[in-house]
Structure formats: structure tokens, C-alpha cells
Amino acid sequence: MTERERKERNSVHARRAVAYTVLTIISFLCLFWFYVLFINATRSNGELSRGFTAIPSTHLFENLNNLFHGSLPVLRGMLNSLIIASLSALLSTYFSTMTAYAIQVYDFKLKKFLFTFILAIMMIPTQVTALGFVQLVRNMKLLNSFIPLIVPTIAAPVTFFYMKQYMEANLPSALIEAARIDGAGELRTFNSIATPLMRPAIAVQAIFTFVSSWNNYFIPSLVLSSDNKKTLPILIAQLRAADWLKFDMGQVYAMIAFSIFPVIIVYLILSKNIVGGVTAGGVKE
Amino acid sequence: MTSNKKSRITSYNKWGYIFLIPFMVVFVVFQLIPLVTTIYNSFFENYMSGLKQVGPNFIGLKNYVQLLTQGDLLKYFKNTMIMWIAGFIPQILLSLLLGAWFTNPSLKLKGQRFFKTVIYLPNLIMASAFSMLFFTLFANTGPVNSILVNIGIFKEPYQFMSHAGTVRGLVAMMNCLMWFGNTTILLMAGMMGISDSLYEAAEVDGATPTQIFFRITLPLLKPIFIYVVVTSLIGGLQMFDVPQILTNGTGDPMRTSMTLIMYLNKHLYSKNYGLAGALSVLLLILTGILSLIVFRTTAKDELK
Known part of the structure; x- marks a missing residue:
């Protein structure tokens, strides 16, 4: 028996060693690219053309400075991306909570039908309606405006579904009853009782909406064409389309780093919420 | 009253x-x-x-007929599927392995939060910037070639962007890197839902870890597994940012990495609304069928 136990312990030790080794290799594969990006963003064009080294150089601020004064409106692009992504996150979470609240708290004839309906439209990819969307936006004279990129996030079935799941567990109907007895109106009850209770879910979904809007390329590239409206992904595409061999490569890396690292930093600060939030509402056990 | x-x-x-x-x-x-x-x-x-x-x-259904018989639609569909499969197979294998390790009670891995944070990180990166990064890293004068030549694997820089295999491989690799963390976390949620007593009983009966994985974990994971496969396939059909930026929209070499949505994007830019519309509808039907499969399997699961 002790023989068998020892064997088992050895096998657990061996498997643990394998697991740690594989996990280390995978982590390396995930981080390697960003490490190279960081190194290269700190090196000058001349240094870059001499091949790769693993040690950072001193030209980071020079590269960034050149980038900001270069031909691409990078700072403007970041500001545009920030405006669109923040407003999308705000509107999407507020109205998705409201939609979930309607289905969760009230009883009305079409409730079941509307709930199923929202779930059914969840899978429609935005690309599939892009043609009609762009025509509509053109007819509304909203090309080169942020409105068609922000307002549509109000109808976000995935966010709605997450909020609904969270509400089922975390919004006691007694509280709403109590607010009504105290004479609060329905909108006020929603704003001052329900939304504060939903804060954790709103935070998680705000992050996800922000990131997906920040990274979005397909639809914005069809809507925005004037230079002072472009978002970062569009500028990245423009950089790719440019005759990049003539480019100062230090600037190219600085541009990529400028688009990637802010998200990484925010992610590292909020990672606990994000990783936990992936499954909390999306998957039923 | x-x-x-x-x-x-x-x-x-x-x-x-x-x-x-x-x-x-x-x-x-x-x-x-x-x-x-x-x-x-x-x-x-x-x-x-x-x-x-x-x-x-x-003109009735002529756009559809033209798409299905004349254009390169089937070729682009094939490209999309090849790149999706090449990325998805390592992605799902990796996710199953990591998920099984993270949830295994006898392994008790330390530093799980660190590893989960790291593997999920690429999912949040702007796909277009990530693709641009790979384009510069794998360029003829880029650091990857510089490293490969220095350690003597190649005598001269390898032209990654001129070979169908390497361009498709890079797209698949990026997709795998960007999505395996997400898949791992989804599969883990399913694995943690499996009762510990089942594992204990199997261990008492002398089952090996491999047997436990194939006989208990995998069968019980089936609903969420199907969910992951089908939603990933739907996402794969929408593949756009990564190959678009990597190849500057051309799908080169010889349009072997042109995806369906890149094709749609081309028609939208050239204002060929008839063909763009027909292509959208075909994609919608395909997505609809796939979604139905997801709904069916998850609904069955809930009935139990």
C-alpha cells in the first residue's frame, strides 16, 4: 500500500512538473511578441536595421515624439477611439441593464416572446447587415459621425443576457416592492435601487464593451473617412497600406505599441474582474 | 380595494x-x-x-447564381475554413489540456491566476494592431528572420509573406493565440461543474488520469464543447481583421488568404451592392443554421 502511495505521489510530482513546463512555454509564447514590440519601440531606425537584440535601447520617447508629429493623426485617433469606446460602454451597459430589468421585474403579455426574440438575434453578425447599415447611415447623413458607432450599442443582446443572468441572482424583488411602497416612481426605482445593485455586472460589461469598441475595425472603416474622425484601428490599416519600407521602423513599432500597451496596462489592473467575468454570465452550468 | x-x-x-x-x-x-x-x-x-x-x-436570384458559379466564393470559403481549422485544432487541444490541469484537484497547480491572466491577455489586444505587429516581426528584415538567421536555422531571411502556407499559418497562429485563453476559461467553467465524487470514484477504481479525462471529463463536457466549437466556427466565418491587415486587403499570395468577409468588404468598397447583398445573405443563412445547432444543444442540456 505504501508502495502504491509513493508511486502515486511520484506520478503527481511528474505530472505537475510537465504541467509547469508546458504552462511556462505557453506563457512565453503569449508574451514574447509583446516583449519584442516593447524592445523595438525603444530602438531607433538605424539600430532596428542592424537586427534584433534582447536589450531595450533609449529611443522610446524620440520615436513617440516623431510619431505624434508625423503624418498619421495618432493622438486625434486615440481621442476618437476613447470617445467612441467610453460612450458605447456607458450607453450599452445602462440600456442593457434597463432591458434586462424590463424582462426580469415586470409581467406582461409579450415578455416570453420578446426574451426569446432577443436571444435569437444574438448570433446575427454585424458584418452581415453592414451593407444596409452603411446605406442607412449615408441616407441619415451620418457618415463621418460617431453616432452610428455609438448609438447601436444600446441594443446589445449579449450584454443584455449577462445582465439578465446576474439579475436573477442579485436583485431581490422585495427591494423593488419596498421602493414602490415608499412611493418611488418606476424609473427612479430602476436608477436608484437596481443600477447600484448591478454595479459589479455593469463594471465587467463596461470593460468588455469598451475593449470591443476600441478594437473594432470593420464597421468604423466603412463609416469614418475624414482624417480627424479616424480611430486607431483605421490608422493601423493606413500604416499597413503605406509604403512602409520607407518608414522609420522605430515609429512603426511605436505606433503599434501605442495601440496595444494602454489596453494591456488597464487589463493588468482589472484582470481579476475580466477573467472572472468571461464565464459568470455567459455560460450556464 | x-x-x-x-x-x-x-x-x-x-x-x-x-x-x-x-x-x-x-x-x-x-x-x-x-x-x-x-x-x-x-x-x-x-x-x-x-x-x-x-x-x-x-434580377431575381442572378446575384446568387453568379456568386456560386462564377466568382471565387468557394475558394474564399475554403481559405476561411483552412485558416479556421488550422487555428482551432491547436486552440481546442491546448484549452482542453490547460482546463484539465487547472481544474484537476490532485495536481493543485500554483500560480493559476498568473497563468490565466497571461493566456487571456491576447484576447483583448486590438486584432488589427496584433496583425500589424506580426507583419513587422515576420517581415524579411524583421526580428524573427534576424533571430532565425543568427541561430543558423536559415541562411538568408525567409519570405513569410510570399508563401501561402506561412501566411495562412500566421493567421491561424494569431487566431489560436488570441482565442485559446478564452476557450480555456469557458471549458474550465464546464469542467468545474462536473462533480468531484465522480473523479474520486474513478480514482478509487484505479483509473489513470488519461482514462479519467477521456471517459469522464470529455463526455460530460459535450454540451459546452459543442457550444465552443460552433461559436468559434461562427467567429471563424467572420474572420477579417487579422488577414486583412496582414495582407493589406489583398489576401496574397494569389488570394490564398482571402476570407469571405474580406471579399464582402471588397464589394462594399467597390459599391457592388448586388453581390455584397447576396454574399451577406448566404453568410446569414450559414450563421443561422450554426446558431440553431447551438440553441438545440444548450436547450437539450437545460431540459435534463
Whole structure:
């Protein structure tokens, strides 16, 4: 028996060693690219053309400075991306909570039908309606405006579904009853009782909406064409389309780093919420 | 008194409709109307021939016929599927392995939070910037070639962007890197739902870890496994940012990495609305069928 136990312990030790080794290799594969990006963003064009080294150089601020004064409106692009992504996150979470609240708290004839309906439209990819969307936006004279990129996030079935799941567990109907007895109106009850209770879910979904809007390329590239409206992904595409061999490569890396690292930093600060939030509402056990 | 109470309840419940108004209005304006006009467009001949506008003229199903018989649609569909499969197989294997390790009670791995944070990180990166990064890293004068030549694997820089295999491979690798963390976390949620007593019973009966994985974990994971496969396939059909930026929209070499959505994007830019519409509708039907499979399997799961 002790023989068998020892064997088992050895096998657990061996498997643990394998697991740690594989996990280390995978982590390396995930981080390697960003490490190279960081190194290269700190090196000058001349240094870059001499091949790769693993040690950072001193030209980071020079590269960034050149980038900001270069031909691409990078700072403007970041500001545009920030405006669109923040407003999308705000509107999407507020109205998705409201939609979930309607289905969760009230009883009305079409409730079941509307709930199923929202779930059914969840899978429609935005690309599939892009043609009609762009025509509509053109007819509304909203090309080169942020409105068609922000307002549509109000109808976000995935966010709605997450909020609904969270509400089922975390919004006691007694509280709403109590607010009504105290004479609060329905909108006020929603704003001052329900939304504060939903804060954790709103935070998680705000992050996800922000990131997906920040990274979005397909639809914005069809809507925005004037230079002072472009978002970062569009500028990245423009950089790719440019005759990049003539480019100062230090600037190219600085541009990529400028688009990637802010998200990484925010992610590292909020990672606990994000990783936990992936499954909390999306998957039923 | 009772009738008063009843009327108050119904007056509360009308707020259900009121609170649904923003969602419904936005949905109708920005999704339903575009969907209808997209379908409508697919039955019309409507394109630019040079500077001359042709159409719109009603031509029935001719756009569909043209797409399915003349163009390179099937080729692009094949490209999309090859790149999706090449990325998805390592992705799902890696996710199953990591998920099994993270949830294994006898392994008790330390530093799980660190590893989960790291593997999920690429999922949040701007796909277009990530693709641009790979383009520069794998360029002829880029650091990857510099490293490979220095350690003597290649005598001279390898032209990654000129070979179908390496371009497709890079797209697959990026997709795998960006999504395996997400898949791992989803599969883990499913694995943690499996009762510990099952594992304990199997261990008492002398089952090896491999047997436990194939006989207990995998079969019980089936619903969430199907969910992951099908949603990933739907996402794969929408593959755009990564190959678009990597190849500057050309799908080179020889359009071997051109995906369906890149093709759609091309028609949208050249204002060929008839073909773009028909292509959208085909994609919608395909996605619809796949979604139905997801709904079916998850609904079955809930009935149990």
C-alpha cells in the first residue's frame, strides 16, 4: 500500500512538473511578441536595421515624439477611439441593464416572446447587415459621425443576457416592492435601487464593451473617412497600406505599441474582474 | 380595494414595455432595417462600371447564381475554413489540456491566476494592431528572420509573406493565440461543474488520469464543447481583421488568404451592392443554421 502511495505521489510530482513546463512555454509564447514590440519601440531606425537584440535601447520617447508629429493623426485617433469606446460602454451597459430589468421585474403579455426574440438575434453578425447599415447611415447623413458607432450599442443582446443572468441572482424583488411602497416612481426605482445593485455586472460589461469598441475595425472603416474622425484601428490599416519600407521602423513599432500597451496596462489592473467575468454570465452550468 | 390593487399592478407592468423601448427602437433602426435592405439589395443588379452607375435593376436570384458559379466564393470559403481549422485544432487541444490541469484537484497547480491572466491577455489586444505587429516581426528584415538567421536555422531571411502556407499559418497562429485563453476559461467553467465524487470514484477504481479525462471529463463536457466549437466556427466565418491587415486587403499570395468577409468588404468598397447583398445573405443563412445547432444543444442540456 505504501508502495502504491509513493508511486502515486511520484506520478503527481511528474505530472505537475510537465504541467509547469508546458504552462511556462505557453506563457512565453503569449508574451514574447509583446516583449519584442516593447524592445523595438525603444530602438531607433538605424539600430532596428542592424537586427534584433534582447536589450531595450533609449529611443522610446524620440520615436513617440516623431510619431505624434508625423503624418498619421495618432493622438486625434486615440481621442476618437476613447470617445467612441467610453460612450458605447456607458450607453450599452445602462440600456442593457434597463432591458434586462424590463424582462426580469415586470409581467406582461409579450415578455416570453420578446426574451426569446432577443436571444435569437444574438448570433446575427454585424458584418452581415453592414451593407444596409452603411446605406442607412449615408441616407441619415451620418457618415463621418460617431453616432452610428455609438448609438447601436444600446441594443446589445449579449450584454443584455449577462445582465439578465446576474439579475436573477442579485436583485431581490422585495427591494423593488419596498421602493414602490415608499412611493418611488418606476424609473427612479430602476436608477436608484437596481443600477447600484448591478454595479459589479455593469463594471465587467463596461470593460468588455469598451475593449470591443476600441478594437473594432470593420464597421468604423466603412463609416469614418475624414482624417480627424479616424480611430486607431483605421490608422493601423493606413500604416499597413503605406509604403512602409520607407518608414522609420522605430515609429512603426511605436505606433503599434501605442495601440496595444494602454489596453494591456488597464487589463493588468482589472484582470481579476475580466477573467472572472468571461464565464459568470455567459455560460450556464 | 382589490380592483384598485390590480389596476396598480397592471400600471406597473406597462413599464415593462416602456423600458424595452430603447432596445427595440435601436434594434429596429440599426439592425432590422439594415438587414431587410441588405436582403432587398441582393435581388438587384447594382454596381459601378467605371464611373457609370449600373442599376439598380431587379434580377431575381442572378446575384446568387453568379456568386456560386462564377466568382471565387468557394475558394474564399475554403481559405476561411483552412485558416479556421488550422487555428482551432491547436486552440481546442491546448484549452482542453490547460482546463484539465487547472481544474484537476490532485495536481493543485500554483500560480493559476498568473497563468490565466497571461493566456487571456491576447484576447483583448486590438486584432488589427496584433496583425500589424506580426507583419513587422515576420517581415524579411524583421526580428524573427534576424533571430532565425543568427541561430543558423536559415541562411538568408525567409519570405513569410510570399508563401501561402506561412501566411495562412500566421493567421491561424494569431487566431489560436488570441482565442485559446478564452476557450480555456469557458471549458474550465464546464469542467468545474462536473462533480468531484465522480473523479474520486474513478480514482478509487484505479483509473489513470488519461482514462479519467477521456471517459469522464470529455463526455460530460459535450454540451459546452459543442457550444465552443460552433461559436468559434461562427467567429471563424467572420474572420477579417487579422488577414486583412496582414495582407493589406489583398489576401496574397494569389488570394490564398482571402476570407469571405474580406471579399464582402471588397464589394462594399467597390459599391457592388448586388453581390455584397447576396454574399451577406448566404453568410446569414450559414450563421443561422450554426446558431440553431447551438440553441438545440444548450436547450437539450437545460431540459435534463
